[in-house]
Amino acid sequence: MLENSVRHKKVCSGVDMRGDRSPHLPDHEIGGTWLVNTYPGVACDVPAHIYTFPFEPNPDWSAFYAGGKEIHDYFMRAVKNHRLDRDVKTSHKVVHAQFDEHEGIWKLKIEYNSCVFDDGCNVLISVTGFLSHWKWPEIPGLHDFKDYSDKRIAMIGNGSSAIQIMPELAKDAKHVVNFIRNPTWITPGLGNSVINGKVNRAYSNDEKRAFRENPRKLNKHRKEIQHGSNKAFAMAAVQATSQMMLDRLGGDADLAARLTPDWEVGCRCATPGPGYLEAFTQPNVSLVTGHISHIDATGIVTKDGTHHAFDVIVCATGFDVSHRPPFPIVGLEGIDLAEYWREEPLAYLSLACPHMPNFFLFSGPNAPVGHGSLMAFVSPDPAVIEEFNTHGDEIMERLVWSGGYRSWYKNNRVDGRVTAIWQGSAMGFREIVEALRPEDFSIMYRSKNRFRWMGNGRTKIEGTPGADLALYLKK
Template sequence: MVTIGGGISAMNLAYMIMHEKNMDDIVEGWTWWVNRYPGVACDVPAHIYTFPFEPNPNWSAFYARGQEIHDYFMRTVKKYNLDRDVKTGHRVIHAQFDEHEGIWNLKVQHKSHVFDDWCNVLVSATGFLSHWKWPDIKGLHDFKGLKVHSAAWDEEFDYGKKRIAMIGNGSSAIQIMPELAKDAEHVTNFIRNPTWITPGLGSAVIGGQINRVYSEEEKKMYREHPEELKKHRKEIQHGSNRAFTMFEKDSPAQKAAFKATSQMMLDRLGGNKELAAKLTPNWEVGCRRATPGPGYLEAFTQSNVSLVTDPISYFTPTGIVTKDGTHHAFDVIVCATGFDVTHRPTFPLIGLNNTDLAYHWKDEPFSYLSLMCPHFPNLFFFSGPNAPVGHGSLMAALSWSANYISQWLSKLSTEDIKYISPTLSATEEFNTYGDEIMERLVWSGGCRSWYKNNRVDGRVTAIWQGSAIAYKEVVDRIRPEDFHFVYRTRNRWRWMGNGKTKVEGEKGADLAFYLEK
């Protein structure tokens, strides 16, 4: 098996294979390595943003900063030797399935060298926000000052006393802007649409505070009494899952969230109704990814921060011209303009009948349970199309996905199966049913969102059609009835070998193990 990607998803799978399933794995680092902009943090409570097998009693705060999260993951990877087979600096540049052999033939680039490799099973664990992009606006590269993307931050540059343009108001921009505003001469935030600034996920557990630092006594208690740590983690996760009702259109929880969040945003803007009218959406809370953003709204009350909602027409060597003809001069342009969210691979990935996945998904990405796709045998995805990426903590869902993939790995490796692929009919019915469910949920509402490939009226392709717990129930067990099987021999039962089991050949083995008390 080859796994493309060496982040959280891949390490979840590596743990399951190495420590639970006793198989082997090769993986080729990741969100908390790439994102190094000022203010980077996680808006999911730290105690549920952990590997399921490694709770961390030592989180410094309810919402952890990026560096602390990065250090936790690196420490955990080393503790369990999860990077044993990781090949850093390697990039898969071509993958093609060989139907006759039942393998994926790969071309891998390491520095200037390209070599061939192969695997029976290929896993994409590159993440759904891994390919950042510049905004498609005329003249961007004519700008002579510093031009930087939030996902490729220039840590050496001194942003103090500079005139800075912040383009975007997604989660990255919302974290970056108040940090830059502390020392900048002026920060101007250019936005196309408003976004909801909400209380943090799970903040009810800490009384609605923006954040809370854990005391040394609390951390000591969690270290010495794991049951107390588990109780705290369960309280957070329970609240997160219970809050799913807010994502149901016209539900009492959605109406209450709309009213309360609108008022909270007005309060954090110092009661400035003119600003609130520009920054507060009129569509459902959660339609676009809601972000806590401590300090973002408050920054607009500072004299060195301003808001521009007029569209950008083009860039000049010295700044930005908006649609109304105004030229805005800047020393720095920060593009927090997001990622390629089409799910299309950046390299040729060729399945059955010479089908290229990038072409197959050119209009819409249709997956089977977010994990597989017809015409692409023995290929699995973490956080593929319609995965539970907006349902509280992603970490639990990644572990459920790893468990699902491991079940197939076990079946493939023990039953002489050459390859499996989900049927087209099962996939089409899954997506049709999902679209029907999605009509009842806020993600299909009236906003422009990357959940809908940055369209207002697009099909929701990023989010699972239901609750996180519903996802777990669906992927807890594989459904062979939804799959096309091809065996290595003409008789599917040849995997039984000589009719005896492995344990019967082990010296001193207990051959009455199945008798229970």
């Protein structure tokens, strides 16, 4: 009998789905990166009005760039409004996943309350993200340091997190010293032409009221920001960005020379960084460039042998962005995804990978940062993966992200493939993934005859007493 509606069980981590679903979250509540990241100044460098669900616009954002707590509160409201938590299992950590080729299902081991139990699913979706697993710097003696408060503070790093933390530390610290190996670009924000080029600004009560009362006005504002954001794919010129950084440093040419890169804008993750450059104009903030030799019980020793005494060390050194899963995922022929991705993470449109049937990714490798009943399983063809990545690499060679600089786009390497960024614009990615390309996938069936799904040629509804057998006639 032909089923009118076939429902497979899906297991995913960090997202709810319609149908038979079972989202597992390792944390004690929903929130993801905005739950676990609570450092001073935590915020999003994407404008708040386009960092929203399309079905849940928010007229009440406090500022152009919103803080982490406000973002978390927004997501929790969306969860409540749409009952997205009704099937979510919190404090459930997937610790192992293996595909059973005979049964065509994923067999899972899940940890809950210090106990491990078995589960299974037809489709496994990984939504683990890559901004939740902190990455400690490889500095000898790091954990020998003694932590005290309200004294001299060392901040290691100048990535997105460090840029957000600095202004907050500078408010109350006796002195803050930022240790950086290389400078980074501080750029105009995405779509910030909407706020006349300002670094950030608050929305007034009148503006928020107008957005609430006039959804068209809110949508127009959001479209203006999104339009400017998509235009940012063509990055700003080096000269203009350098001048903007000099202006924000109060015209201090010496400081600007130490903080301004000599490589392309966008080669490394660029951020608007409200308050970061301005902090260096304060008397209690200074900069040290170069490499750190080691850390001892009282401070930091740089390569030139200088000892810098501190009471607090802040490691703003980013996250593990290797895309390797935090638990074993074993696919066809016993291939472990973490091992398979040890050198280079390869995926199909950042959504699927070879040897992992019925396994899909959200924001996988090369994502735009940062979407049948009797069929046994579906997996992208390895040859398709190779061709896709070869063509993508050719495009990437012409883009600034492949420049000769160490960045998390290349898994913190100077050379090598760019694995964290889509090979084009966000609009290009959207258009490409809108239409399914079934010819790119290998489909395996449980039966030798692929048309066994037809059953006895009748539908299930025909055997249901009182069912509408003319449901296809529209009113």
